[in-house]
Amino acid sequence: MQHYCEEELKFCQALPKIELHAHLNGSLRDATIRKLAIKRQLDPSLTKLIEKGDRTLSECFKLFDVIHQITTDHETITGIASEVVEDFAADNVRYLELRTTPKTRSEHGMTKRSYTEAVLKGMQEAQGRQRASKGRSIAVRLLLSIDRREDAAAALETVQLAAELQSRGVVGIDLSGNPTLGQWSTWEPALQEARRQGLKITLHAAEVYNPAETEAMLHFRPDRLGHMCCLDERLEALHYSTGIPVELCLSSNIITESVASYPEHHFHPFYSAGHPVILCTDDSGVFSTSLSKEFAIAAQAFQFSRLQLWQISEAAIDHTFLNEEEKQDLRKEFENARLKLQAEKCS
Ligand SMILES: CNc1ncnc2c1ncn2[C@@H]1O[C@H](COP(=O)(O)O)[C@@H](O)[C@H]1O
Ligand SMILES: [Zn+2]
Numbered sequence: 001m002q003h004y005c006e007e008e009l010k011f012c013q014a015l016p017k018i019e020l021h022a023h024l025n026g027s028l029r030d031a032t033i034r035k036l037a038i039k040r041q042l043d044p045s046l047t048k049l050i051e052k053g054d055r056t057l058s059e060c061f062k063l064f065d066v067i068h069q070i071t072t073d074h075e076t077i078t079g080i081a082s083e084v085v086e087d088f089a090a091d092n093v094r095y096l097e098l099r100t101t102p103k104t105r106s107e108h109g110m111t112k113r114s115y116t117e118a119v120l121k122g123m124q125e126a127q128g129r130q131r132a133s134k135g136r137s138i139a140v141r142l143l144l145s146i147d148r149r150e151d152a153a154a155a156l157e158t159v160q161l162a163a164e165l166q167s168r169g170v171v172g173i174d175l176s177g178n179p180t181l182g183q184w185s186t187w188e189p190a191l192q193e194a195r196r197q198g199l200k201i202t203l204h205a206a207e208v209y210n211p212a213e214t215e216a217m218l219h220f221r222p223d224r225l226g227h228m229c230c231l232d233e234r235l236e237a238l239h240y241s242t243g244i245p246v247e248l249c250l251s252s253n254i255i256t257e258s259v260a261s262y263p264e265h266h267f268h269p270f271y272s273a274g275h276p277v278i279l280c281t282d283d284s285g286v287f288s289t290s291l292s293k294e295f296a297i298a299a300q301a302f303q304f305s306r307l308q309l310w311q312i313s314e315a316a317i318d319h320t321f322l323n324e325e326e327k328q329d330l331r332k333e334f335e336n337a338r339l340k341l342q343a344e345k346c347s
Pocket of ligand 1: 023024025026060064065099100101145147148176177178179204207252256282283
């Protein structure tokens with residue numbers, strides 16, 4: 001069943017957009033996954049796992065482990081980073097905050113640093129190609145993710161790397177991975193260090209019901225939170241009182257069965273209460289979506305007008321990890337896009 005209307009999708013594609021929650025290895029094209037699976041001679045039973053369909057949250061994490069088996073060397077990492085940036089740009093995303101987990105792979109001579117440099121290279125290559133062909137490019141920044149399977153030392157290594165690469169476009173730290181694994185106390189010291197180093201922080205929170213952890217995360221006061229699907233009334237009130245912006249990913253939450261249906265998604269109560277919300281894709285490849293589709297789904301599920309869609313899109317600028325001057329540039333870009341669309345309508 002299609003959860004959006006084609007006419008609305010066209011409008012959402014024309015809308016300039018901001019993507020703040022996208023995992024690199026979750027955003028791969030189908031064709032790229034198939035090509036890499038052949039190249040790496042992936043076991044056919046694993047290739048089958050990659051084929052699209054509904055997947056529970058635990059199946060998703062198995063799938064990420066399979067994708068990680070085919071995105072192993074520096075050249076591939078650079079290639080997928082470049083492709084993902086291109087895909088977001090083609091969807092009229094004007095600013096992308098991409099996130100990825102730096103990986104160590106001794107068999108490929110890969111360290112967390114060399115992995116991250118390969119990603120930065122791919123991002124720059126895509127931007128360079130766009131500038132050459134169109135005279136302008138999507139703006140991109142990188143967040144480094146700590147995987148919940150990592151220990152305190154690995155988390156700190158990622159934070160130190162992010163701090164060293166701030167001048168190269170790394171703006172923050174994300175905590176993600178299977179929400180049923182690990183303990184908040186393991187990563188908190190590294191996240192405190194990230195804050196001391198001037199990095200911004202976003203946490204995957206309440207993807208499953210874990211009130212003690214969610215409360216600890218709220219007390220930590222990250223700059224943004226992701227998901228917040230499984231809250232009780234007390235935590236919901238606490239979250240509202242903090243005013244921390246929340247990255248919401250409709251398709252991801254429905255497909256992984258964290259939320260029962262689109263109209264019941266917590267995007268709407270947060271939005272209606274005036275709490276800062278940002279529509280995001282999470283894993284556009286794994287969930288066969290795009291940011292335009294997520295906007296079109298929101299339009300249908302919550303009966304948003306086009307003006308409301310525009311306002312939701314533009315408001316995300318305030319919650320980026322950019323400085324004020326950079327945010328101002330994006331606001332100007334949105335204004336120019338608005339004028340251009342109006343002129344096209346009148347002509
Ligand atoms: C579906 N909801 C989710 N919840 C939690 N973590 C998720 C996620 N989707 C993706 N990731 C995190 O991102 C990694 C893949 O991209 P990178 O290898 O880092 O580029 C996954 O292994 C997981 O750690
Ligand atoms: Zn995520």
